[in-house]
Amino acid sequence: MRVRGKRLTPVVALLGLLSPAMAMADWTLNMSPGVTGTSNQIFSLHMTILWICVAIGVVVFGVMFWSILAHRKSQGHKPANFHENTVVEILWTIVPFAILVAMAIPATATLVEMYDTTDADLDIRVTGYQWKWQYEYVDQEFGYFSNLATPADQIRNRQNKGENYLLEVDNPLVIPVGQKVRFLLTSNDVIHSWWVPAFGVKKDAIPGFINEAWVKVEEPGTYRGQCTELCGKNHGFMPVVVEAVPQDEYDTWVADQKAAAEKERELTQKDWTMEELMARGEQTYQTTCASCHQPDGSGSPPAFPALKGSAIATGDVQGHLDIVVNGKSGTAMQAFGSQLSEVDLAAVVTFERNAWGNNTGDMVTPKQVLDFKNQQ
Amino acid sequence: MSAVADTHTQEHHHGPARGISRWLLTTNHKDIGTMYLVFSFAMFLLGGSMAMVIRAELFQPGLQIVEPEFFNQMTTMHGLIMVFGAVMPAFVGLANWMLPLMIGAPDMALPRMNNWSFWLLPCAFLILVSTLFMQGGAPNFGWTFYAPLSTTYGPPSTTFFIFAIHIMGVSSIMGAINVIATILNLRAPGMTLMKMPLFVWTWLITAFLLIAVMPVLAGVVTMMLMDINFGTSFFDASGGGDPVLFQHVFWFFGHPEVYIMILPAFGAISHIVSAFSRKSLFGYSSMVYAVGAIALLSFIVWAHHMFTVGVPLAGQLFFMYATLLIAVPTGVKVFNWVTTMFRGSLSFEAPMLFAVAFIVLFTIGGFSGLMLAIAPADFQYHDTYFVVAHFHYVLVPGAIFGIFAAAYFWLPKWTGHMYDETLAKTHFWMSFVGMNLAFFPMHFLGLAGMPRRIPDYALQFADFNMVSSIGAFMFGATQLLFLFIVVKCVRGGEKAPAKPWDGAEGLEWTLPSPAPYHTFETPPEIK
Ligand code: HEM
Ligand SMILES: [Cu+2]
Ligand SMILES: [Cu+2]
Numbered sequence: 001m002r003v004r005g006k007r008l009t010p011v012v013a014l015l016g017l018l019s020p021a022m023a024m025a026d027w028t029l030n031m032s033p034g035v036t037g038t039s040n041q042i043f044s045l046h047m048t049i050l051w052i053c054v055a056i057g058v059v060v061f062g063v064m065f066w067s068i069l070a071h072r073k074s075q076g077h078k079p080a081n082f083h084e085n086t087v088v089e090i091l092w093t094i095v096p097f098a099i100l101v102a103m104a105i106p107a108t109a110t111l112v113e114m115y116d117t118t119d120a121d122l123d124i125r126v127t128g129y130q131w132k133w134q135y136e137y138v139d140q141e142f143g144y145f146s147n148l149a150t151p152a153d154q155i156r157n158r159q160n161k162g163e164n165y166l167l168e169v170d171n172p173l174v175i176p177v178g179q180k181v182r183f184l185l186t187s188n189d190v191i192h193s194w195w196v197p198a199f200g201v202k203k204d205a206i207p208g209f210i211n212e213a214w215v216k217v218e219e220p221g222t223y224r225g226q227c228t229e230l231c232g233k234n235h236g237f238m239p240v241v242v243e244a245v246p247q248d249e250y251d252t253w254v255a256d257q258k259a260a261a262e263k264e265r266e267l268t269q270k271d272w273t274m275e276e277l278m279a280r281g282e283q284t285y286q287t288t289c290a291s292c293h294q295p296d297g298s299g300s301p302p303a304f305p306a307l308k309g310s311a312i313a314t315g316d317v318q319g320h321l322d323i324v325v326n327g328k329s330g331t332a333m334q335a336f337g338s339q340l341s342e343v344d345l346a347a348v349v350t351f352e353r354n355a356w357g358n359n360t361g362d363m364v365t366p367k368q369v370l371d372f373k374n375q376q
Numbered sequence: 377m378s379a380v381a382d383t384h385t386q387e388h389h390h391g392p393a394r395g396i397s398r399w400l401l402t403t404n405h406k407d408i409g410t411m412y413l414v415f416s417f418a419m420f421l422l423g424g425s426m427a428m429v430i431r432a433e434l435f436q437p438g439l440q441i442v443e444p445e446f447f448n449q450m451t452t453m454h455g456l457i458m459v460f461g462a463v464m465p466a467f468v469g470l471a472n473w474m475l476p477l478m479i480g481a482p483d484m485a486l487p488r489m490n491n492w493s494f495w496l497l498p499c500a501f502l503i504l505v506s507t508l509f510m511q512g513g514a515p516n517f518g519w520t521f522y523a524p525l526s527t528t529y530g531p532p533s534t535t536f537f538i539f540a541i542h543i544m545g546v547s548s549i550m551g552a553i554n555v556i557a558t559i560l561n562l563r564a565p566g567m568t569l570m571k572m573p574l575f576v577w578t579w580l581i582t583a584f585l586l587i588a589v590m591p592v593l594a595g596v597v598t599m600m601l602m603d604i605n606f607g608t609s610f611f612d613a614s615g616g617g618d619p620v621l622f623q624h625v626f627w628f629f630g631h632p633e634v635y636i637m638i639l640p641a642f643g644a645i646s647h648i649v650s651a652f653s654r655k656s657l658f659g660y661s662s663m664v665y666a667v668g669a670i671a672l673l674s675f676i677v678w679a680h681h682m683f684t685v686g687v688p689l690a691g692q693l694f695f696m697y698a699t700l701l702i703a704v705p706t707g708v709k710v711f712n713w714v715t716t717m718f719r720g721s722l723s724f725e726a727p728m729l730f731a732v733a734f735i736v737l738f739t740i741g742g743f744s745g746l747m748l749a750i751a752p753a754d755f756q757y758h759d760t761y762f763v764v765a766h767f768h769y770v771l772v773p774g775a776i777f778g779i780f781a782a783a784y785f786w787l788p789k790w791t792g793h794m795y796d797e798t799l800a801k802t803h804f805w806m807s808f809v810g811m812n813l814a815f816f817p818m819h820f821l822g823l824a825g826m827p828r829r830i831p832d833y834a835l836q837f838a839d840f841n842m843v844s845s846i847g848a849f850m851f852g853a854t855q856l857l858f859l860f861i862v863v864k865c866v867r868g869g870e871k872a873p874a875k876p877w878d879g880a881e882g883l884e885w886t887l888p889s890p891a892p893y894h895t896f897e898t899p900p901e902i903k
Contacts, residue, residue: 027820027840028820028823028824028836029820029823029824030823031756031823031824032824038752041752042752042753042755042756045750045752045753046747046753046756049746049747049750049753053746053747056743057739057740057743060710060711060739061736061739063714063715063718064717064735064736067714067717067718067719067720067722068717068722068732071653071717071718071719071720071721071722072722072723073654073721073722073723074723077719077720077721077722079653079654079655079719079720079721080655080719080720081655082658082719083655083656083657083658083659083660083716084658084659085659088715089659089662089708092708092711093704093708096703096704096707097704100700100701100703100704103700103750104696104697104700107696107750107751107752108693108696110752111689111692111696111751112689114752114755115689115692130529154438155438155439155832156438157438157439157440161437161438161835163835164834165834165835166437166832166833166834167834189528189529190524190525190528190529191522191524191525191619193759195827197756197825200752200755200756201755202684202755202756202758202759203684203686204684204685204686206613206619206685207524207613207614207619208613208617208618208619209613209620211686212686225825226825226827227827228758228760228827228828229522229759230448230517230518230522230525231525232448232516232525232529233444233445233448233516234444235444235448235830236444236827236829236830236831236833237444237832300445302511302512302532303445303512303531329614330528332529
């Protein structure tokens with residue numbers, strides 16, 4: 001494979017002139033061994049089977065190309081007259097079989113290990129949503145969403161693309177190094193798949209199922225991956241970013257997260273002004289709602305309705321709260337009541353009722369949202 | 377051996393009818409075969425132009441040409457059209473033309489059903505393609521249409537998609553019944569099963585696969601239909617259903633389906649390799665047994681498409697072992713082809729070029745298949761461009777090159793003219809280079825971590841994507857040359873003798889070229 005890559009080099013050089021984006025790129029040919037025991041084992045299985053294939057290929061294609069060169073009619077070669085040979089035929093059934101058995105043994109061992117999710121030090125629930133990941137630290141009782149952080153301007157080619165284009169998120173998953181972390185994967189809507197190549201972990205997140213996977217990372221660092229199961233229009237835009245940090249750093253981070261969650265709860269009690277709610281609402285809207293309803297509220301009907309001028313967003317407040325908090329089952333409109341804090345819910349509803357010419361003048365406070373939730 | 381359907385006797389010594397009714401009402405296997413082939417090539421161009429849209433969008437990172445919604449519609453329609461519109465009908469077309477000629481039969485056993493099974497196809501594809509113009513767009517959930525993306529979250533046009541699949545299924549099943557009835561009942565006296573040409577054997581086995589799995593496909597889309605329109609919850613977890621059930625049922629159809637797309641090509645290639653090696657096929661009976669073994673094994677490997685779904689360990693191991701096992705009979709076939717060439721007297725006309733490329737490149741696709749079968753490694757390969765590379769290596773040089781090889785091989789028999797050899801060789805070399813340029817880099821992309829079915833990608837994937845797109849445009853444009861070559865060959869050219877290839881064997885070469893409208897009205901005697 002490497003040889004092939006080298007032969008391509010002149011072509012590459014030519015193409016390099018064509019595109020400035022190529023300066024960023026590289027010509028990786030092979031899988032990388034990754035940073036976990038599992039990913040290393042997978043890598044060595046991959047290399048073994050690859051070399052087996054290359055060896056078989058050399059023999060088979062060798063015989064073939066020899067015939068192509070030596071046994072040509074144009075060189076006056078006369079055809080031989082054989083069309084059976086039981087010994088040879090039995091041999092080339094048994095030998096491949098033996099090779100496969102030899103291959104299956106280490107593969108089985110690796111698989112057994114990958115499936116051993118017992119004795120985890122830490123459980124994290126990973127839930128797929130259209131189109132973001134939710135990470136919940138089951139034992140520490142906090143959680144958050146992780147959204148694509150690449151600006152739309154980069155995607156639309158109005159701005160230069162950054163180094164981690166499409167592989168960056170607002171809130172990465174944080175895990176401690178040296179610990180066995182178990183993931184419990186599920187989904188809120190369609191099937192997604194959570195993949196970090198450097199860990200050798202790829203597992204589907206399926207609604208109604210809880211899948212398990214585990215990882216033990218030794219090296220601190222930032223590891224990037226993507227959703228790998230087609231999950232709708234933004235399937236290409238829901239990356240996974242994991243930060244593996246030393247234990248003490250992890251502990252501080254957990255404490256911060258808990259404090260922040262507490263602060264968020266306090267915010268509900270605060271008195272908010274219209275301006276504050278609008279500003280916060282716009283932010284929430286752009287990260288949470290714009291992927292379907294569009295940044296300018298125009299939606300893309302019929303799949304995703306416009307909010308600009310929508311009967312619900314300009315009508316009764318209760319109705320508006322109802323669809324945002326409870327979602328609408330059987331459609332892509334999720335129940336945001338459990339995903340966003342009261343403050344964010346209040347802010348985003350206020351924003352929708354007053355943005356893009358929806359000038360209702362209504363202000364919805366966090367307390368109203370709390371009351372609405374409690375009524376139910 | 378019973379006689380032909382007697383409805384046919386009245387028109388016996390007539391030539392074809394004139395005008396449109398010749399094609400609408402025909403029960404002649406050659407006319408129907410031609411229609412299948414023309415239809416399939418039209419679909420190949422349509423599905424191919426969608427591939428061009430995909431590759432154009434992926435030429436550079438960023439969104440340039442299409443929106444993600446439309447991109448998903450393109451990948452879905454490309455897959456569906458290529459599988460159900462291009463490859464399968466092409467093989468049925470070849471079967472229609474060649475099976476009666478190869479077994480010494482006057483026509484297919486069920487000629488009226490033959491007409492019906494063809495004409496259903498344009499209806500089905502009219503419906504499928506019309507979804508592109510519906511509100512909410514065409515199906516956008518991949519050719520594998522996993523629930524609940526295709527049910528609860530599918531576009532309104534999904535119901536039309538289901539209807540189209542049903543019609544295609546009916547057409548395929550009728551075609552398969554016809555093939556089985558023809559092969560089992562209409563062989564010339566003396567042609568025992570183990571004397572049948574391999575193309576006949578592979579089609580017989582393919583037909584049984586079709587009858588076994590097309591109803592399963594119909595079943596799964598019907599369950600979708602019920603979920604979408606009648607309130608059931610087969611696949612809806614919130615109603616107590618099971619989204620994974622969908623995948624089991626789909627792949628129980630889907631895996632045999634991939635063999636349906638390759639077995640007839642195995643048959644055709646066997647004839648071509650032997651003809652241009654001027655040496656009879658090595659290991660005829662082991663070839664037959666290998667195809668049988670592949671077909672049987674294909675029913676017990678489906679969950680190798682679902683290694684990341686969370687199948688229990690024991691299941692995972694079973695499907696890994698079974699999948700590895702399939703490599704054995706597949707290997708036997710490749711070894712037999714190579715040994716057929718070994719010490720032959722080889723020449724390289726267009727059919728042989730395509731056949732040799734078939735063997736080499738299909739084997740490369742087989743190697744990557746073997747890698748994918750290693751379940752732990754599949755955790756890294758699954759749903760990346762490595763898989764896209766794998767299945768294009770088995771489908772493009774496999775199914776498509778197999779079809780091109782067969783077409784060039786039999787074109788003189790069909791048209792009575794030799795095709796333009798220089799142009800055909802150009803077609804081959806451009807396709808060969810374009811195809812490898814388009815698909816080989818996809819292996820690297822997949823291994824470096826690029827997921828499939830995405831309209832935009834991270835910067836480290838930029839170089840190989842650009843190479844791949846250039847290769848794809850080259851491959852795509854070259855196919856117009858094939859159209860030109862065929863049209864030129866139909867309209868004229870050097871007269872073809874009854875047997876234009878000196879090494880070819882089989883009953884079809886005992887007939888004049890072009891084959892008369894009615895052939896083998898009295899069955900030939902085999903030895
Ligand atoms: C003209 C040459 C072709 C090119 C350039 C091409 C290109 C592509 C590309 C780039 C994809 C991946 C799309 C994605 O994952 O985002 C794809 C998918 C696919 N192609 Fe092709 N293809 C070609 C021919 C074929 C043929 C001949 C067949 C079948 C016989 C085929 C069957 C498929 C299938 C089944 C998929 C999967 C669709 C899905 O993900 O649902 N392609 N093709
Ligand atoms: Cu996804
Ligand atoms: Cu399969």
